[in-house]
Amino acid sequence: MRHPERHTERLWLRQWREEDLDALAEMDADPEVMRYIGDGSPSTRERTTAALARARAAWDERGYGLFAAEEPATGELIGWVGLAVPTFLPEIMPTVEIGWRLRRRSWGRGYATEAAREVLAFAFDEVALDHVVSICHVDNHASTRVMAKLGMTFDRTTRVPAHGQPVQVMSLTREAFRASADGVLPRPPARRPARS
Template identity: 90%
Template sequence: MTTRHPERHTERLWLRQWREADLDPLAEIDADPDVMRYIGDGSPGTRERTAAALAHVRAAWDERGYGLFAAEEIATGELIGWVGLAVPAFLPEIMPTVEIGWRLRRNSWGRGYATEAAREVLAFAFDEAGLDRVVSICHVDNHASTRVMTKLGMTFDRTTRVPAHGQPVQVMSLSREGYHSLS
């Protein structure tokens, strides 16, 4: 069984719970048009929207025992984004399920952080949170996230559209058995 507010470490990252001081760096990440290009309808976030989302993220840990981890680079102490688990209610056709996702500041792209952190989150998902299956969802043109999903051992499930804004997405999945067969 999982602790209510776990933390995890990788070689280069501290996956931790959220702090009040994380709001401004996270709002900066969410305001970057390049970061948000494939998220939702593609529009950059506002500080207010980020604050509301962060409150929701914190509540999810208490409600479900899993959620999004703040991803902090150990060497610098910098919040570089988040990696974690959420319920993708925005895509009803695949429910019930849990999604693994990530969002990193642009200067952290291409360094292997998403894959490194997501592997640790998958271990948490299957070995501590007791999940049987995890999906990951990304815009069909987000080739970087597709590569991460493939590196994690996820396989193609379907292509569909998000009802709220019509953006095309692909869904990939990994079962607990599939995860354990990778090691």
């Protein structure tokens, strides 16, 4: 099965290679990068190796997954952006999540928003999803801003059962994405009260 690749103005969203492990392990070992991921602990090389194997297998299992994000100008892997099934949060299942993780020196350059827009087009046009969510720690304001730029709207706050971290769930439909792509952002609904 041939897996897709996508290009944005500044990024190449491609499939994973074995040689990506070193850059991925370095990123996942950075405490600042991992601050709002899972329980907030940096990852080990072994855990990153297993995560990379799962990321590669997901494409064969589902026909979608995480894209490796490469900066063509430098040839460097800067992180990933893609689609996954958020089984860690059973209360919102079944659904598909869009997420991203970038190395620290690539933060603040608009890469996450740029790549996520391309992945959303893939999700809605090629995978034919009707709806996606995005999930982040309630204190991860940078990711929340990206979600807002993508036209996502607030769904709920809750806690991840495995480690109790408080997270915010944002939501986007195919119709809302197409409207935002045309420059008309949907009006966000009133915020629901947070769950304890």
